[in-house]
Structure formats: C-alpha cells, structure tokens
Amino acid sequence: MKKKNIMGIIVIAILVIGIVAALVIYKKEQAIPEKTETGEEEDTIILSADENPFGMEIKKINENYDLTKNYYKNYDNTGLQKFEITAIYTNATDFIKEIRGATEYCQYIYLDEKKNIIIELNEKQKEKWIKKAEENISNELEQTDEDELYKISVSDDYTEVNCQVAQKANGLTFTAKLMIIFFNSEMYQILNGNAEWSIHVVAKDLSTGGELVNIDYPKEVFSITEETWDNL
Numbered sequence: 001m002k003k004k005n006i007m008g009i010i011v012i013a014i015l016v017i018g019i020v021a022a023l024v025i026y027k028k029e030q031a032i033p034e035k036t037e038t039g040e041e042e043d044t045i046i047l048s049a050d051e052n053p054f055g056m057e058i059k060k061i062n063e064n065y066d067l068t069k070n071y072y073k074n075y076d077n078t079g080l081q082k083f084e085i086t087a088i089y090t091n092a093t094d095f096i097k098e099i100r101g102a103t104e105y106c107q108y109i110y111l112d113e114k115k116n117i118i119i120e121l122n123e124k125q126k127e128k129w130i131k132k133a134e135e136n137i138s139n140e141l142e143q144t145d146e147d148e149l150y151k152i153s154v155s156d157d158y159t160e161v162n163c164q165v166a167q168k169a170n171g172l173t174f175t176a177k178l179m180i181i182f183f184n185s186e187m188y189q190i191l192n193g194n195a196e197w198s199i200h201v202v203a204k205d206l207s208t209g210g211e212l213v214n215i216d217y218p219k220e221v222f223s224i225t226e227e228t229w230d231n232l
Contacts, residue, residue, distance in 0.1 A: 080120040133184040158185040
C-alpha cells in the first residue's frame with residue numbers, strides 16, 4: 001500500500017470499512033528518521049495493488065505482530081510528545097499497522113500496559129497531523145453540501161457537530177461521513193492538548209426540524225434507528 005498519504009488512507013479507507021461494523025472505544029485513562037528499525041518480519045502480500053480492482057495492496061498481518069513498544073528496536077522518544085487515542089473505528093491491530101506505515105505523521109504508535117493506544121510524535125509531525133485532520137473535515141463538509149438528503153456543519157473548534165438528515169437518506173453513507181468527522185475532530189482536540197475531548201452532536205429531521213439526537217460523544221453513542229424516527 002502506498003504510504004505517502006497515511007491520514008487519507010486511514011480516514012477514508014480503513015475507517016470507513018470498519019465504521020458501522022465496530023466502534024472500539026479506549027477510555028482508560030527532531031527530525032524524522034528515514035525509517036524506524038524494527039524486529040518484525042514483513043507481512044505476506046496476498047493480493048498486489050495491480051491485482052486488486054481498488055488499487056490497494058492487501059496483506060495478511062503476521063499473527064505474532066507486536067503491538068507494543070517492543071516493536072521498535074531503536075526506540076528513543078527523546079523530545080517527542082505523547083498522546084492517547086481513545087476512539088478508533090477499526091480494530092487496534094489494523095489501526096496501529098496503518099499508522100506505522102509511515103513516519104510522516106507519527107514517530108511511534110503502540111499499545112501500553114493498559115491496552116491504551118499511544119502515539120508519540122515531534123512538533124512537526126503534530127502540526128502536519130492537525131492540518132490533515134482539518135483538511136479531512138473540510139473535504140467531508142464540502143461533499144455533504146452537494147447532497148440534498150443531509151447537511152452537516154462543524155464549529156470552528158471542532159467540539160460541536162450539527163446535522164440535518166432526511167429519513168430516506170442512505171444511513172451507511174451518512175454515518176460513515178459523521179464518523180470520519182468525529183475521528184478527525186478527536187485528533188484535532190487531542191493533539192491540541194485536550195485529552196478529555198468531547199463532541200456535542202445534534203441531529204435533526206431535515207424536513208420537520210424535529211430533534212433526533214442530542215448527545216456528548218464519545219460518552220454517548222451516536223445512533224439513529226427506525227425507532228428514533230418513530231418517536232419524533
């Protein structure tokens with residue numbers, strides 16, 4: 001898989017695939033080297049990019065793949081900043097594997113002793129990740145403006161998301177877009193020092209203005225079901 005646009009890969013490819021199937025919540029409380037040396041064997045390629053109609057290389061992750069800090073043979077976090085990622089939208093192994101695919105946005109990522117996902121990065125990487133998160137949110141908002149079945153807006157500090165949705169809208173597409181916005185808002189807040197990040201989410205019926213959802217995410221789960229519409 002190409003590694004030069006890791007945030008695009010994660011946010012648009014990996015996260016969307018796992019977005020509705022499973023939401024994993026973790027709530028427990030310098031220069032970039034060319035390549036971080038590890039003791040891991042390469043994963044087995046089971047389908048090359050040329051063979052895959054989506055143009056993505058598919059690999060089978062080694063069963064003994066090390067998710068801990070021990071993955072890095074030459075681990076040295078001198079001058080790095082440490083953050084905990086509390087919510088992801090795929091399993092931890094896939095997420096960590098993809099982030100490790102490039103040092104462009106992150107120097108180290110691993111599970112700590114409490115199974116929390118930890119990232120360590122320098123100031124340049126942090127600024128680049130924050131900028132990419134903002135770009136990803138902006139791209140999603142521009143795309144939703146073209147769809148008459150739902151509208152989404154986000155506050156300047158990425159702590160509030162307001163949306164209007166029609167009952168006949170594609171629920172999978174709508175939820176996927178929201179989860180992309182949620183994840184990037186999370187990363188923006190975390191990397192700006194807000195470890196106790198939160199997003200106030202309000203969703204209303206596009207035609208009547210009736211309130212469907214009013215939650216503080218991730219403490220509360222975002223969900224719009226048939227019962228939600230029936231109770232309007």
